Amino acid sequence: xxxxxxxxxxxxxxxxxxxxxxxxxxxxxxxHPEMVRRIAEAMGxxxxxxxxxxxxxxxxxxELSERHEMFKKAVTTFVLTMSSAIGARxxxxxxxxxxxxxxxxxxxxxxxxxxxxxxxxxxxxxxxDIGKLGFSDALFxxxxxxxxxxxxxTIKAHPEIGSSILHWLDxxxxxxxxxxxxxxxxxxxxxxxxxxxxxxxxxxxxxxxADTFDAITTDRPYQRGKTMREGLAxxxxxxxxxxxxxxxxxxxxxxxxxxxx
Ligand SMILES: [Fe+2]
Numbered sequence: 001x002x003x004x005x006x007x008x009x010x011x012x013x014x015x016x017x018x019x020x021x022x023x024x025x026x027x028x029x030x031x032h033p034e035m036v037r038r039i040a041e042a043m044g045x046x047x048x049x050x051x052x053x054x055x056x057x058x059x060x061x062x063e064l065s066e067r068h069e070m071f072k073k074a075v076t077t078f079v080l081t082m083s084s085a086i087g088a089r090x091x092x093x094x095x096x097x098x099x100x101x102x103x104x105x106x107x108x109x110x111x112x113x114x115x116x117x118x119x120x121x122x123x124x125x126x127x128x129d130i131g132k133l134g135f136s137d138a139l140f141x142x143x144x145x146x147x148x149x150x151x152x153x154t155i156k157a158h159p160e161i162g163s164s165i166l167h168w169l170d171x172x173x174x175x176x177x178x179x180x181x182x183x184x185x186x187x188x189x190x191x192x193x194x195x196x197x198x199x200x201x202x203x204x205x206x207x208x209x210a211d212t213f214d215a216i217t218t219d220r221p222y223q224r225g226k227t228m229r230e231g232l233a234x235x236x237x238x239x240x241x242x243x244x245x246x247x248x249x250x251x252x253x254x255x256x257x258x259x260x261x
Contacts, residue, residue, distance in 0.1 A: 006054070074171060080127070099218075104206050108206055125178065131157070160180065
């Protein structure tokens with residue numbers, strides 16, 4: 001009887017450790033005393049119920065994770081739509097997010113980022129100017145407003161406005177850094193924090209190159225867009241103190257090799 005008790009305890013310990021074997025059922029046969037059979041059957045029933053509950057929890061977790069993914073996609077689509085609404089307010093920057101995101105994605109891949117990381121760069125670039133949603137219509141309609149100090153301060157606030165709009169969407173991960181830091185400069189003269197060199201998040205440095213290139217190669221109220229080669233030369237001229245020189249060189253290679261599209 002002692003052997004039986006020891007064996008039953010060992011089986012229970014294995015069940016407690018998540019091993020749901022069939023060892024228990026050998027004690028539910030006629031050759032064992034009734035008390036042993038009843039203990040084995042009760043433990044067997046308990047094991048089956050616990051296992052069924054575990055399965056149920058796993059299925060619920062799977063469903064929860066699927067719903068979470070769907071939620072993330074829906075929210076991402078929503079914020080991307082909000083971001084593209086800026087283009088509708090400002091015809092001069094129509095398509096700027098998409099072009100910047102396209103360049104940034106290519107640069108991210110060029111410097112060897114994984115597809116997953118490159119997607120964060122892409123998302124950050126798509127959303128980088130979302131803080132401009134907070135601008136007054138005057139900023140989009142009055143060409144002279146760029147000279148006003150007060151309006152300049154408002155413009156400079158857009159990275160922080162953008163990151164405060166998005167900050168609760170923590171699944172955006174490093175894309176949030178892009179929104180907050182895409183106007184930092186290597187020499188510390190950028191904003192909002194005046195970060196220097198490699199203190200500027202890498203993904204934000206990638207998007208800064210793409211953003212600057214698109215800004216100088218498209219027509220704006222205050223400039224005629226430069227050609228591709230002029231744009232690359234301008235990037236080179238400001239590499240080191242404004243943009244990351246290694247990223248500028250990689251972007252030049254990418255564009256000269258594969259063109260703009
Ligand atoms: Fe910006």
